[in-house]
Each structure stands twice: as structure tokens, then as C-alpha cells.
Amino acid sequence: MKVVSENFYRRGKKGTFYCRRRVPHDLVSLYGGRHEILRSLKTSDESITLQRWRACMVELDQTFADLRKRHAALLDPAEPILVPHLSAPFVENLGRFWVQQVLLSDDAARLAGLDDEQFDELGDKLSAQRKELGRMLAQGCFDRIEPAFLAFLHLCGVSVQISDDERAQVLRGFLKSVISALDVQLERHDGKIRETHEVVAPDLVKPPAQLLLDQQARAQSASVSxxxxxxxxxxxxxxxxxxxxxxxxxxxxxxxxxxxxxxxxxxxxxxxxxxxxxxxxxxxxxxxxxxxxxxxxxxxxxxxxxxxxxxxxxxxxxxxxxxxxxxxxxxxTKSRLPFTTEELEAIFCCPIYTNAQLRSQGQVGEASYWIPLLMLYTGARPEEIAGLQFESPLLS
Structure with missing residues (x-):
């Protein structure tokens, strides 16, 4: 591959031009962790390359805008979805979604750049939060995280009333996810490399509202006979x-x-x-x-x-x-398999063959007599014979 400029590549024997475009950081998770897109302009003619490159960039801009719009719609639907019961898979997905969104926001902040004062302030804030939340987890004071939990559910377009029986378990799981996100942020603050898509695999997390809609669709499918x-x-x-x-x-x-x-x-x-x-x-x-x-x-x-x-x-x-x-x-050497004894008994079960009854002259005419014979001599199966018309044997 030959680099022509920042956004151009040439590759192959014919020197085909390719357009390179970086994936915006807020959309990296939607592209499976990929950070750039490489598209062929399908030409090696320099005179039309610029025109096709512009069209490609406009198309990608529109794609990014559509993805952001759909993602925002999933995060903030018009009407919250009421959840009568929080299942374990839903709570686990919610925790992963929290971690993913926190780390994506952290990515954007660090990409924009932090001066010394902002860097120190962020470090102190993360350390204080980690200490406070760690103490809450150790003491079992889960009620203090409930307002944040309910607010996050509301932002995700989900409304829920937690029963007393499941409150402690649900809040404990969410608190552990919040602490996990803080741990990764602190590691990043120490200069360690922790990519968002490596911490939370994109294929293992869904927006909570979308997950609920998928579950409802599965339930409806299960009732289809x-x-x-x-x-x-x-x-x-x-x-x-x-x-x-x-x-x-x-x-x-x-x-x-x-x-x-x-x-x-x-x-x-x-x-x-x-x-x-x-x-x-x-x-x-x-x-x-x-x-x-x-x-x-x-x-x-x-x-x-x-x-x-x-x-x-x-x-x-x-x-x-x-x-x-x-x-x-x-x-x-292809040949038809012979009929088994059971199949032959089923084919010749008509009274014409079992009780020496006269051939039928009713609605089916001679069919009850000739169809078994056709199957016997041709090896045709019932579904093949059923498709024959009266003229078919004559034409063939």
C-alpha cells in the first residue's frame, strides 16, 4: 500500500485509490472497536479521484450522523418502557452499558486534552469517588446508589419499580459496575492503556431499551405456531x-x-x-x-x-x-433408493389391491389404481406424484 496523502492510499497492481477516514471516538464501539475506515474509490484515474473522494466523505458523514441519531433514539426514547421485574441478564447488561458509556465519555475528554490543573482535578475526583463507593460496597450501604441507578435507567428510557426482595441484589450489582468503571479510569490516569472495546466487548452490550424490545419480540415469536x-x-x-x-x-x-x-x-x-x-x-x-x-x-x-x-x-x-x-x-451412478416393505404396504393399502375391489369410478377416477403403479415402476415419491397433471405422462 502506497500512502499518497493523509486521506489517500494506492494499492494493487493497477494503483487503485482508497479513501481513509477515522471513526469518530463516540462511534468506535458501534464499529466493533475499529478506529478507521478504508474504502475503495474503484478507480486509478487521478482526474476523477478527488470527485469520488468528496462523495465518499459526504456519504460517511451522513452515515455517522445516522448512527448518532439512532443511538440517541435508543438512549432516549419518547416513552419509557415499564419493566415490572429486573432479570439478572438485564441488570448485567445495564452494568456493562454503564461502563461502556463512562469510558467512551472518558475517551472524549482525554482526546480533547487536559491541562495540568484539569488533570490533577480529575485524578482527585476519581480517587475520592473510588474511596467513597468502595466503602459503600464494603459496608453494604446500597441505598445510597439508588438515586443514581434510577436516574440512569430514566436516561436509558426505562422505568422500573424495584421490589424490596430484589433491591439489595440489583443495587449491589450496579454499584460494582460503577466501581469497575472508576478502576479503569484510574488506570488510564496512571498512563496505562485500557481501550473501551477491550474492557466491554461491543457485541456483549446493548442499550437497555433495545434489549427490552428484543426480549418482547422474542416473547411474541415464541407464541407463533x-x-x-x-x-x-x-x-x-x-x-x-x-x-x-x-x-x-x-x-x-x-x-x-x-x-x-x-x-x-x-x-x-x-x-x-x-x-x-x-x-x-x-x-x-x-x-x-x-x-x-x-x-x-x-x-x-x-x-x-x-x-x-x-x-x-x-x-x-x-x-x-x-x-x-x-x-x-x-x-x-445416481439411482433412486428402492421402497422399503413398510412403504410398499402404505402405497398399496387401497382396497383395490387388498380386497380385490373394482376400480373407482368416483371423483378420483382411476387415480387410486394408477398412482401406486406409477410409484412402483418409477420410484417417484408421494410429493413428486402429487405434482403431476393428467397430461404429464403423455408429454414426457
Missing amino acids: WQQVFDVWQSFVEQRPKSTVLAYQTAWRDLMKFADTRKLFCPADLTATSMTEFVQYMRASKTLQIGTINERLAKIKAIFRVAVGRQLLLTNPAQDTLGFRESVRGKL
Whole structure:
């Protein structure tokens, strides 16, 4: 990489220009701890580089402004969210969020620069606070931190009434977080390097209001049944062909049977791990070809994609699930698996074959006679036969 100027780089054989931009300190945590952004201008022509660089800088300015706006909205929503009970995960996240925000503010103050008087004053203030709060923790005087705790919750857009049973435990946990933040600030004051994203990993902390909204969304997803998800997928396209619905329904029912064996009672209970186990479950059955397994997985992904888009579910657990790939040799020798005895008994269970009954002349016509024979001689499975039209055998 060749440095052309402070904001320009050239790299690669063609000398492509890149724009470099430092991430504002108050947004570093939102970029996973990264302190700079490097974007390709997609040109090696110096005559248009400046124009593209300006456009890139304007775009980044807008991105930073949008991030600040969204972050501020999370910190100060219009209506506080009422929390009837403070769970342990919520209190732990609140403590991490406090530490993160205190250290980000400390970063900004030190970046702006401190003269000798300000530096000494800050050091005395931090030491006095650490001594006072440490004594409060040692004595168990947690009530004195409650006003600060409630004020911080209000700033985060959360309203709560702490019960007497949980008050001491909650306030003690919050006080420990406040002291932890002071300890890091004092280490920084002694010249030690303590980066905010190393003390509090960005992926382990969320604004409290956002965490509560996510929990509410999960609770709503947990009430969504298997049939509701399938119905939403089916209604996504008007007048889906019956053969398509049956094929997708077969894959969905397979997933439901698997989920029942794992005590997963609704689609929201599924995870990426359980979807991988489902693929292995289909493979272990030894009655499905690799192509069929991959097709069913693709159908399930499509159903979940619609459910997520319609806000029924938060995530698509099958989004990154992999199927199987056949070797070239396997493709050359590909053949259908024979039906098992149980499958043949199910196929030929019609009275025409079991009780020498005459062929049906009713609504289904000759279907009850010919469909089992077609399955026997072609090896086709029920979901494949269900998609055939009357003209299909003639055309093929």
C-alpha cells in the first residue's frame, strides 16, 4: 500500500485509490472497536479521484450522523418502557452499558486534552469517588446508589419499580459496575492503556431499551405456531399451485417431526445448530437422496424468510445451514433408493389391491389404481406424484 496523502492510499497492481477516514471516538464501539475506515474509490484515474473522494466523505458523514441519531433514539426514547421485574441478564447488561458509556465519555475528554490543573482535578475526583463507593460496597450501604441507578435507567428510557426482595441484589450489582468503571479510569490516569472495546466487548452490550424490545419480540415469536408460519408463507403468493403447497408442506412437516423429537415446540425455538442437526437427521434416515434433502432445506429456508419479513419471527435459523454436495462419481451412478416393505404396504393399502375391489369410478377416477403403479415402476415419491397433471405422462 502506497500512502499518497493523509486521506489517500494506492494499492494493487493497477494503483487503485482508497479513501481513509477515522471513526469518530463516540462511534468506535458501534464499529466493533475499529478506529478507521478504508474504502475503495474503484478507480486509478487521478482526474476523477478527488470527485469520488468528496462523495465518499459526504456519504460517511451522513452515515455517522445516522448512527448518532439512532443511538440517541435508543438512549432516549419518547416513552419509557415499564419493566415490572429486573432479570439478572438485564441488570448485567445495564452494568456493562454503564461502563461502556463512562469510558467512551472518558475517551472524549482525554482526546480533547487536559491541562495540568484539569488533570490533577480529575485524578482527585476519581480517587475520592473510588474511596467513597468502595466503602459503600464494603459496608453494604446500597441505598445510597439508588438515586443514581434510577436516574440512569430514566436516561436509558426505562422505568422500573424495584421490589424490596430484589433491591439489595440489583443495587449491589450496579454499584460494582460503577466501581469497575472508576478502576479503569484510574488506570488510564496512571498512563496505562485500557481501550473501551477491550474492557466491554461491543457485541456483549446493548442499550437497555433495545434489549427490552428484543426480549418482547422474542416473547411474541415464541407464541407463533408452526401452522401460522406456514399459512403466512402460503398467503405470501396468491393462488399458489396445489403441487407447490404440498411439496413445501412435506418439508415443513419433516421439520415439525424432527422438532418434536428435540422438544422444540415452536419455530422460534429453532437455532442454527438445531437446523444443522435436522439436515443430519434427514441424511441419517437413508430414504432421501442428497438432492431431495437440499430441496427440502431450500423450501424451509424460503418459509422462514417470509416469516421474518412478515415480522412473525426475529431470525431465520436456516439462513446459513448447509446441505450436502454429491461427488462427481456419485452423480454418474445416481439411482433412486428402492421402497422399503413398510412403504410398499402404505402405497398399496387401497382396497383395490387388498380386497380385490373394482376400480373407482368416483371423483378420483382411476387415480387410486394408477398412482401406486406409477410409484412402483418409477420410484417417484408421494410429493413428486402429487405434482403431476393428467397430461404429464403423455408429454414426457
